[in-house]
Amino acid sequence: LVGRFMEETANFESNAIMKAYKDVTNLLPEWEDGNFYLAKYYDKVMPMVTDNKMEKQGNLIRYIVTFFGKALQFGNQYIYQAMPRMLSLWLDFGAKVCECEKAGRADRQMRQELSKINSVVSEHCSNLAPYQFLTAFSQLISRVCHSSDEVFTVLMTIVAKVFLAYPQQAMWLMTAVCKSSYPMRKNRCNQILKKAISLKQSLEKFIGDANRLTDKLLELCNKPVDSNSTMLSMNVHFKQLKRLVEEQTFSQILIPLQSVLIPTLPSTGGANTQHDAFPGHWAYLDGFEDAVEILASLQKPKKISLKGSDGQSYTMMCKPKDDLRKDCRLMEFNCLINKCLRKDAESRRRELHIRTYAVIPLNEECGIIEWVNNTAGLRHILTKLYKERGIYLSGKELRKLILPKTAPFEEKLRIHKEVLCSRHPPVFYEWFLRTFPDPTSWYSSRSAYCRSTAVMSMVGYILGLGDRHGENILFDSFTGECVHVDFNCLFNKVRLCLTQNMVHAMGPMGTEGLFRQACEVTIRLMRDQRESLMSVLKTFLHDPLVEWSKPAKGLSKTPASETGEIVNEKAKTHVCDIEQRLQGVIKSRNKVLGLPLSVEGHVHYLIHEATDEKLLCQMYLGWGPYL
Template identity: 30%
Template sequence: MDQDIPEIMQTLLNLAEFMEHCEKGPLPLDQKLLGERAMKCRAYAKALHYKEDEFHKGPTTEVLEALISINNKLQQPEAASGVLDYATKCHVADLKVKERWYEKLHDWDNALKAYQQAREQNPDNVELVLGQMRCLEVLGEWDALYHLASDQWGSVEDINKQKMARMASAAAWGLEKWETMEEYVHVIPRDTTDSAFHQAVLAVHKENFQVAQQFIDKARDLIDTDLTAMVGESYSRAYGAMVQVQMLAELEEVIQYKLVPERRDAIKQKWWDRLQGCQRIVEDWQRILQLHSLVVKPKEDMRTWLKFASLCRRMGRLAQSNRTLVTLLGTDPSPNLYQPLPTTYPAVTFAYIKHMWKSNLKEEALKQLHHFVQTELPSQNLNHICPPLAEETQQRTEQQALLAKCYLKLGSWEESIQGINENSIPRILHYYQLATEHDANWYKAWHAWAYMNFEAVLFYKNQVQQSCAPTQAGDGTCSSYSNDSQRSGLTGQHIRDYTVPAVKGFFRSIALSHGSTLQDTLRLLTLWFEYGQWGDVQNALSEGLRAAPVETWLQVVPQLIARLDSPRAGALVHQLLLDVGKQHPQALIYPLTVASKSTVPTRMQAASRVLRSMKEHCADLVQQAVMVSEELIRVAILWHELWHEGLEEASRLYFGERNIKGMFATLEPLHAMMERGPQTLRETSFNQAYGRDLAEAQEWCKKYQRSMNVKDLTQAWDLYYHVFRRISKQLPQLTSLELQYVSPKLLMCRDLDLAVPGSYNPNQPVISIAKVESMLQVITSKQRPRKLCIKGSNGKDYMFLLKGHEDLRQDERVMQLFGLVNTLLVNDPETSRRNLTIQRYSVIPLSTNSGLIGWVPHCDTLHTLIRDYRDKKKILLNIEHRIMLRMAPDYDHLTLMQKVEVFEHALEHTNGDDLAKLLWLKSPSSEVWFDRRTNYTRSLAVMSMVGYVLGLGDRHPSNLMLDRLSGKILHIDFGDCFEVAMTREKFPEKIPFRLTRMLINAMEVTGIEGTYRMTCNKVMKVLRGNKDSLMAVLEAFVYDPLLNWRLMDSQPKVKHAKARSGSVPCSQDQGDMLDAVDIGSQPTAKKGIDSASAAGDGEAQPEALNKKALTIINRVRDKLTGRDFAPEETLDVPDQVELLIKQATCHENLCQCYIGWCPFW
């Protein structure tokens, strides 16, 4: 095959790939040959597929190096790095980590070390010298590079001099040794971009501008061909060439700068603006700034060089950061850090102090910053009296802003070193207050001050609880009135002292914020709901509410409605909801309708009052919302299903627990419903079929209540059982519903004012309901959710899953948390470049046990995918479980070590590569497969970390979905949060997230090493770096009276109750899986309908709840500070992630999961 005809080669490669997807099997071609040809064609995704096949046969050094190269070509540095990690960890005898592997991964420090060590063994090896020079150039070590080049120059052959010349020239340029640079430049091979560029630089230095322009034009012509080819492939592939083109343009601007003095300021500004658009890559910035320094010395362009030093610091290039700052300071302070730093340029001094902190000289940095703000900076204000007034004013403003930054750092560093205690709180607050005074419009300062006041409130609140804990009386107050009582009173006063400033501070930071205000708003609500009854707090709240824009509260509507009947805050919440309702009625209408159906009278009345007030200005909207909500609930759970579930629950209470009172409590509302009479044709047919039997059964029940004769109840249950059996036979035939039979009112809906559920956006026109499609598909799963289509006023169809039997309010709050996490991931440069976001969907509760979920298209549960794949391949769905049962029929009664043995036996006798093969077979080409697999691995890693922080449990294969088009993993069903699955009695979970072998095998060949681990590290770093924001959402979640009853529900209450299962946006349920593996039910059981809805409306024991809530919050805080494994030891992010992965993949933990969780998958 001739490489001159790539079109033919590409066609053959496509054919080979097509045949591999066919059942007839692959073409009889050598995989190695296909991989080589794919590389020549630049078909890197295909090359990766073939190289990975080679890797599976045996990971040789050549294969590993090829994998590193291919992943680099595909812009996958994490995957390439994973190959290197694999090579260093696997200890295979003939595997040798090569120095250039580090180089390919841009791990320049390690590459330099590797080259230096290799040169100690082999000092004359020119390749090692060249490698060392490449590393020194990238690291900006001009001195070392210059001396190495000088030492080697005389002893190497001409061909190697040509390879060295560009780097030697760069070093000479960096040290401004122009004559030496000229000597090196002449050796750079002619007709290369590097030669033309360096010649142009020299000509500019000599002010020979005409010659310089000729070389610039030549360089542009040479780079043109490469750039055109690479832009065709992708922007990221072409980025390096784009930087070179930018440098050529800026070299022309350097000439302009020299020739036209009046354009200098404009050119400098243009350079600054351009740099802001560049990626934050240290090497690129270094080359660009080196070019600028031909005409602008670092001290003349402080702003840019300080930005560069900051970039180096953030990227861990501390030596480079130090060199830059030493150049700007004009001296190296490191030999004597106890002496005051030079303060000629205050901004540089501050940057150097931050560099000291990052270099782990924390105590010294704190002392230097103290000295700097107390003595040096204030005196600077007195020195500069000479300049004209305007310039002086600007200088003063800059000085004030710098002081504000210094005080903010002092506060955060003080908190970092001292922690939060009685002594440190006033000091930290003093620093933050000074920051707000020096820059009154700075969000960060106000947020820090408000948040520290909030932390002080929490600190003293904990102290009150601790002093009360040992001697708590029945009414929840302290029974001891000695010193503890006085201390408690004093502490209560402290809480008051810090609450009002916290409230005022949060209102100020909300007003100044340009990004997400969710965390500040939630903290404000926490203080409001806890201390809103105090007069001074109420005044601060009223004042703040008048000033804050109404839109601020739209993001926390669920939290506001949850406190509608709160005795402490209800009146103010009521007023705020009225204000929101006037401007944004669509945002309130659905959640208020849910609250108006509450079983708690005070709550129902409070919600009804707000709805009545809203009727004054939007009567039609309220009426439509109530009607649509009621009708959707009617369609979500038909009478057949209500009676089926009710009878099942009643029979459990009567026959299982002998709870006759509970049985009547379950049946009475159902009989009352029958007495109210049917309203639809479907209800009428139910009444005709079962009404007489149920009425007769009710009579027997009433007779029993009069006579207390058990025979009467037996008569009733004979009838109930007869009805139950008939309904059970009828339900499987429920495959679709027509609105004319189940809800004629919904069918009649046309062009309503009411917005399509979940679509309201205050900044967009309202999309209202045009009509509801007449046919609803019933999905065949345990809970029979309905697929519903609503046509919007914009002509689009909006698909939903209408779910009964389930409280979706917790899922709604989890989506709120995911929204915040996505904002954090998008705002972080490391994670935003990789599109690391969580797939969300709209969740609209309609009542305490029904609601709508936005339909996610193109998704299947992992269970469905594996079931279909195994059916096609004639593999038993539960093969692993069969193997386990064959070895140990009494698996659940084995000891832990015996379970491990049986579990590992099943793994050894099955491949567990179903998902990996699925991803390949369902992708039309290697390119699509590669993109999907990358998305799969990244999305799995993101949710592993976020799910761990949330304490998300019960991740069985029907609760994970795969997007068929993008490859992203989507999680559903968030019933088990805050590690309740870990504390249940039967089958408590031991793993932090799902990371089973099938999920690992579907990643790149090195498995966890590479994209997965590095994504976990990046995401956990973002989560830990934004601990305050996440804690705000999670605290609001834990203390929410509508949700926190779940925290106490960790023990299974019902043996045969249906699990909160995967009736999800897909056609499959975990029920099939459980049937297939012969296990009865999931260990998490749902409460009875009525008890759940009552508890779900805030009826729970406050003392036990508060204790549990505090435990949960402390646990989450430990996770976000790296103290989750040992409270006294703070782990860094990579160590924390490593321990989590070990826990998640440990066979001892996996073998203890219940069988329906499918740990062997």
């Protein structure tokens, strides 16, 4: 505590603070907090001490990696801060050393430092439990094309260790890399699998079967369909897939559901090497239902039903021509937010959470998504209700009302208020009355609606989640909860939008009350947990496999090297934007407006902006700002 106090008041020079933290680790070498805060402080002073020169950082990085690892050995309280940061520092320093070697300016000291860091990480690899590395598995996998062979050897050992402990989960998480269109990435992945097989022979059959299954699923994703067919048959069109799974000797393969892919952490302190990270109920793939439904959207995704070994049926969507790696990383982030929401007393009392589902990329452009049952899209619900009342506007009529961009603002506002909004009185509340006929379920569904909309609005705002039209916002007809899908448009500058139907359905108080409180609790929590959320987001943004920002029109795509890795140039600005939003800084056209706002002020500003007709009337009509 004394050390933290000294650091936060900034009244003492670094060495004194360092000493305070070190004394703690000497007195209590097995206390996770002491080790964690020492590492964190080293990390904080590193840029200052070394004027950002990588050459001088090796020694410090070794300390940081050592103490973060020690903290993890004695507990998991800080795993989402320590693990990603520890791995990033090690992997980035390794890459830097290689870069210097290529440029011919490597010095012996840097290389020695790297091999010391490598041996520290190897030691952590044997001391830490595999489930701890599983929490950062996407990050490990994204760096399989590491330029340093020494680093790759250690990386391979870690991934193989995780694979041995959790082959079912790791296989699904590695699929996208195994089936990559970049040869080097594919080869590295196969090397890791070979290593795992060399450690446990029985895995060979499982890996072979899983690979064949993935190939057949990719064929199913990519099967061309003509525009008017709505159904295919497993027996007719995908005979081989059906036959493969029905083989007598086919390995047990886990059905990839969210509940069995995200590891749970032990509730008690200490290393808990024997901890069971997946206590849930496991269902293995037993076969497929015959019907394959083709969905109407542009890419023609296919909906399939998997028969589980538990006798239940599980629905999945196979999506072609869509890179699901962003969705997948975002789901991981949402799961982390849920962990924070569960820990916090205020949010637990309000049952705040985000609805998550499994997303499994199979390669760079296909994947499978766990189907969210009993949901309907907002636009679908409203269109149906308006049609019943005979006040539905067809696309043709709507197009006539679209004003040119140059039209005067007053005209846009007039059309929005007097034509569109008056033609479409709020009807969403009716869906709640019909779907939840008795008073108790109606009331709890409306509360769930307000709260879930609030959580996702705040998280979406902080992350810059765009493309939130009426088809991407679903509502659960069992609970009334709001479920967001399709997270391809991230890290943009977005505004919150609450249309008249959404506000009206929240009840007589509108956004006051439940909605506002849930927003405040969520923003406060994200501010408190800023450090662990940012450490996970930074690793995402620097993930060399995912292109977060779309290239400007007219520019060709970033050329990917043979490894398929890209340098995310904009990552720094994205990180900075998110940090500012978490501090309550409001920006307009890239200019900061005034001082950071309090939690309440921030939420008030966002709600005001979301419901402001002057802003809604300027939106593109296809998004339905009048709905």
